[in-house]
Amino acid sequence: MELGDVIVSLNTGLNPRKFFKLNTEDATNYYITIREMKDGKIVPSEKTDRMNDEARKLCNNRSNLEVGDVLFSGTGTIGETAVIEKEPSNWNIKEGVYAIKPNQTMIEPMYLRYILMTDFIKKEYMKKAAGGTVQSVPMGELKKIRIPVPSLQEQSRIVEVLKKLDDLCNGLTNGLPAEIEARQKQYEYYRDKLLSFKERL
DSSP: OBGGGSEEEEEEOBOHHHHOOSSOTTOOEEEEOGGGEETBEEOOOTTSOEEOHHHHHHHHHHHOOOTTOEEEEOBSSTTOEEEOOSOOOSEEEBTTEEEEEEOTTTOOHHHHHHHHHSHHHHHHHHTTOBOSSSOBOOHHHHTTOBOOOOOHHHHHHHHHHHHHHHHHHHTTTTSOHHHHHHHHHHHHHHHHHHTOOOOOO
């Protein structure tokens, strides 16, 4: 199915140059960019820019962030993803980060994240990337990407397997570099196998 058929909305944040200033004296909320999207999670740091409450509300009027939304970097380094697991009460996103709100009666957020990470889907949205030095995937074009959508039960099974492999790869940080690389390749192989479906005619 096309991505647009299995989501409720696709929004983005705001550009501070047009709407607000970053790092003002009253700025206590994080301004999330691709740098803060790590291993599928939102991880702010001391270097993360801040914005005040008014700016965060302005951003949220456009992004409408909620738990279960899938964040997708649509500009610059395209294809980084993260799932919002906790209420985003002290942060919001920049203009180049897209907030994809899945229709959870059709598609699981974590399954959507994994499918957007696969090589064969990446190739599809990278074909639609436009721009000069800094490329971006237009949101309208991203909605047209065709993705495999099995039953919710099958999606849950796939997510469970990939989470176990994810945990295994991330837990090998103290192992030999060669072992880590082998497990990472194994994970990528099984991820792509699990998320490959023959298209029905």
